[in-house]
Amino acid sequence: MEMLRVYSSLLAIVAGLLTGLIVLSITNPGQAWAAFNTMLFAGFRRGLRSVGNVVYFASPIILTGLSVGFAFKTGLFNIGATGQLLFGTYAALHIAIRWTFLGPFAWVVGLAAAVIAGALWGVIPGILKAYKGVHEVVSTIMMNYIALFLVNFLVRRNIYNSLNNESLPVPRGGIIPKFGFDRVFAGSNIQGAFVVAVVATVLIYILLNKTVLGFELKAVGLNRHASRYAGIDEKRRIVIAMMVAGALAGAAGAGIFLSDSLTFLKVHDTMPTEGFMGISVALLGLKEPIGVFLAGLFFGYLIVGGQTMQLFDLAPEVIDVITGMIVYFSALSLVFESLAVKVFRKLTREGEP
Amino acid sequence: MIFLLQQMLFFSMPLMVVAVGGLFSERSGIVNIALEGMMIFGGFVGILFLFLFTGRMSGQYALAIAMGLATLAGMFLGLMHAYASVTMKANQAISGMALNILAPAVAVFVAKEVTPSELIPFRQRFFIPVVPVLADIPILGPVLFQRAYITTYVAIAVFVVSLIVIKKTRFGLRLRASGEHPHALDAAGVKVSRIRYAGVLISGGLAGLGGIIFFIPTSVEFSASVSGYGFLAIAVLVFSRWEIKRIIATSFFFGLMQTIASAFSGIPFLAEISFIPAEFYRMLPYVATLVVLSLSRGESAAPAAIGVPYDVSAR
Numbered sequence: 001m002e003m004l005r006v007y008s009s010l011l012a013i014v015a016g017l018l019t020g021l022i023v024l025s026i027t028n029p030g031q032a033w034a035a036f037n038t039m040l041f042a043g044f045r046r047g048l049r050s051v052g053n054v055v056y057f058a059s060p061i062i063l064t065g066l067s068v069g070f071a072f073k074t075g076l077f078n079i080g081a082t083g084q085l086l087f088g089t090y091a092a093l094h095i096a097i098r099w100t101f102l103g104p105f106a107w108v109v110g111l112a113a114a115v116i117a118g119a120l121w122g123v124i125p126g127i128l129k130a131y132k133g134v135h136e137v138v139s140t141i142m143m144n145y146i147a148l149f150l151v152n153f154l155v156r157r158n159i160y161n162s163l164n165n166e167s168l169p170v171p172r173g174g175i176i177p178k179f180g181f182d183r184v185f186a187g188s189n190i191q192g193a194f195v196v197a198v199v200a201t202v203l204i205y206i207l208l209n210k211t212v213l214g215f216e217l218k219a220v221g222l223n224r225h226a227s228r229y230a231g232i233d234e235k236r237r238i239v240i241a242m243m244v245a246g247a248l249a250g251a252a253g254a255g256i257f258l259s260d261s262l263t264f265l266k267v268h269d270t271m272p273t274e275g276f277m278g279i280s281v282a283l284l285g286l287k288e289p290i291g292v293f294l295a296g297l298f299f300g301y302l303i304v305g306g307q308t309m310q311l312f313d314l315a316p317e318v319i320d321v322i323t324g325m326i327v328y329f330s331a332l333s334l335v336f337e338s339l340a341v342k343v344f345r346k347l348t349r350e351g352e353p
Numbered sequence: 354m355i356f357l358l359q360q361m362l363f364f365s366m367p368l369m370v371v372a373v374g375g376l377f378s379e380r381s382g383i384v385n386i387a388l389e390g391m392m393i394f395g396g397f398v399g400i401l402f403l404f405l406f407t408g409r410m411s412g413q414y415a416l417a418i419a420m421g422l423a424t425l426a427g428m429f430l431g432l433m434h435a436y437a438s439v440t441m442k443a444n445q446a447i448s449g450m451a452l453n454i455l456a457p458a459v460a461v462f463v464a465k466e467v468t469p470s471e472l473i474p475f476r477q478r479f480f481i482p483v484v485p486v487l488a489d490i491p492i493l494g495p496v497l498f499q500r501a502y503i504t505t506y507v508a509i510a511v512f513v514v515s516l517i518v519i520k521k522t523r524f525g526l527r528l529r530a531s532g533e534h535p536h537a538l539d540a541a542g543v544k545v546s547r548i549r550y551a552g553v554l555i556s557g558g559l560a561g562l563g564g565i566i567f568f569i570p571t572s573v574e575f576s577a578s579v580s581g582y583g584f585l586a587i588a589v590l591v592f593s594r595w596e597i598k599r600i601i602a603t604s605f606f607f608g609l610m611q612t613i614a615s616a617f618s619g620i621p622f623l624a625e626i627s628f629i630p631a632e633f634y635r636m637l638p639y640v641a642t643l644v645v646l647s648l649s650r651g652e653s654a655a656p657a658a659i660g661v662p663y664d665v666s667a668r
Contacts, residue, residue: 023459027466077446079386132647135655137386137446138591139646141584142639148581153632269580279450315465317458324455331437331447 005286008333012284013298016326023321028314035312039305039319050304052181052188056261058300059193063252064278065296066204067122067245069287071136073208074241075221080125080140081249082275083147084118088250089257089265089272090151091117093167096174096258097159106173111196111254118250119243121147126242130235136242144271152267166264167257176258193255197296200248205289207244217241249275280323283330299323355495357612362496364615365608366508367392367567367579371586372593372600373515374427374559379595380519381552382532382658383438387449388560389583390456391427395561396568397460399423400575401467403475413503416479420507420565427561428554430456435553439546442662453583460577473575479503480570504566511559512601519597528552532656535663545663560586588642594654607638 017040024032038045043054064081071078092114096106125143128134161168176192208214219227220237227234252274256263277299285295306319371388378385399419406415430452437448464471484498497505519525530538531548539545560583567579589607593599617631 023462027462077444079446079450128643128647134643134646137384138587139643141386141587142643145581145584145639146636146643149632149636153630270578271581276450276454279447280454283447315462315471317462317465320454320458321462324451324458327454328433328437328448328451331443331451332441 009284009286009291009295009330012326012329012333015329016322019325020318020322023318024314028312031312031314035309035314038308038311039302042305042308043301045308048185049187052185052190054297054300054304055181055185055194056189056191056300057303058296059191059197060252060256060274061277061281061299062197062293062296063193063200063255064249064274065281065285065292066200066278066289067248067252067282068278069282069285069289069292070204070208070248071241071245072282072287073221074217074238075224076126076129076136076238076241076245078122078140078242078245078249079137079279080122080143080275081245081252081278082271083140083144084121084246084249085253085256085272085275086144086147086151087121087253088114088118088246089253090154091250092174092254092258093159093170093265094154096170097168100171100173102173104173106171107176107192107258110174110258111176111251114250114254114258115247116250118253119247122242122244122246122249123239126239129242130238144275148269148271151265155265155267160267161264164264165268166266169264170258170260174258175260176255189261191255191259191261193252193259196251196255197293200251201289201293204244204248208289213240249278252278277323280327283327355492357616358496359500360615361605361608361612362505363502363570364611365604366505367563367582368586368589368607369600369604370508370511370566371560371563371583372589372604373512373597374556374563375586375590376519376556376595376597376600377515377528377552377559378431378434378556379590379659380532380656381528381549382535382656382661382663383435383549383553383556384445384660385434385449385553385556385560386446386584386587387430387434387452387456388556388586389579389581390449390453391430391557391560392564392567392579392583392586393460393577394430394456394564395423395427396564396575396579397456397464397473397577398426398561399565400473400475400568401463404467404473404575407476412478413481416503416569420504420562423561423565424558425561427557427559427564429557430561431554431557434557435550438662439549439553442664445660457577460575464575464577471577474573475575476573502570504569507562508566511562515559516597524548524551529656532658535658536667539663539665549663585638588638591655592638592642592645594645594649595656596654610634610637 021036024035043050067081068078092110095113096110102109125136125139128139129136155167159168178192179195181190181194216232217237219232220234224234257265281292281295281299285291302319306316309316309318371392375385375388399422402419402422403415434448434452437443438445461471464473480500480502484501488494488498527538527543527548531545535545567582568575589600589603593603614631614634
């Protein structure tokens, strides 16, 4: 049955890629196949250097993917990873830029602040859901926009580079160290966020599969009422789940911006894409930590492939079309999956004497 | 003052149309968080038409066709959403998010193919300088009938027609029943799936139309983003507690907040003398919606069967 779920994910990937190929063929029939091929193999084209870039793009979306996937496990749809990421980012940047007295430890405090700020942003919809019955899809959408405008305001007030309309650069001590990965993947843009993503994946795996709390969270996700009957305080578990989800998204924010990749937080009206990417990653990764890790790498690989599209005068956004189709098909395949599980159960039951 | 009122109208009208669109879907029992994507796609198809056929026909006719195409484009995404959530009984929020990712991606991709940048420009020539007679009415005249856009009249017409459809017709009654108690509807011999398809298709059409209503008066180019207006329309719908009559007032209130915020960036002097920064006006609609939601004892206002795929065998 586990294999069945993996197949449904692979099916979504194939369907998404096929759509991408069709879109390319319509816009540029002559070079579509060449472009598609280049895109598919770009992640390995220049050896470890390309792989390093894949990891660079994958790291933050693994973290937001874990955030969305973890909430899914407790039966919650966290669309708010974007807002949690933004609020976490601001906390991290504020400390890294303004608290210079921390010296080389600024990144530790910055990362911790991002985790706490993200958790805080996640806890609010959690409380509203558990104690007020407010649906988390609506409340997290609202929280996203509240975060966007609040962070714009705070950046402009405290850490503003008015010349480029963005946040100030992060000093050395605020950058998450790379633990030697930059030498392994020489020439690539790999960042310390990768280490954060690996650690988070392991921690979430242990939390979900080896602890009582993880078991209870999953139980609440499977059946809220049965869990309460079994003596689990399901309201409290919902709040905890959203808190952890928010913390992961906050860490993603620190991972993106406490880096020397020349990314700055822009002051404008559009959301960072990593939050919504987390939804795609979580669905493709079947909501499991290891699956999310692999799905994150896959999407990172796709992003590197998309960048080669400029060689063919095609827009890199073709990968967003593929991503959108993968999410759409995984929404459908969840149905196939539950249908197949039902049939499977029926068959095995009939087989018994 | 007149200018600000007119500006408020331009901000409120798309919100109203898209929120009414959302109402059609959610009243039928299908969550529609794809309003943002549908708006973008509608605006994209409509403005692409204006870009390609600019100068070949007179302004208002071109705009009318563009609005029609925008509606069809929105309905296409509505069809995708309805197929996933009604026929396939998929998770409606996931399907909606997929469309929110897909629509701007397609728009940017095509825009980059037909223009040098990702922006699709269109010539600003759609306003009617003065509507005879009506323009002389005090206050209302200058706001509604000078430098007016037909998009505004279309928006008002959409609202009035929708109000009648929802409140006074058999279809409206069935639509509401489909969201509250689909089994009763089924028992009465009406196909729930057909009503839900209709609701989601109308929803997509109105959201697509809202997309072009958003772009025409306030912009000169299409930019694959409607600055979160689709999500703001969801806030309008929730704040109005799924009641169509309340949508008009909520849209004006949320539009007013946008106007104040954008007036700040237009007139820096205002921003300097104000104690409250512009961002707080942008935030206020979302905060207000959250507060209303948490005070109104949960979702008692939301349609009872919302988000639940219809299962005949559960009757």
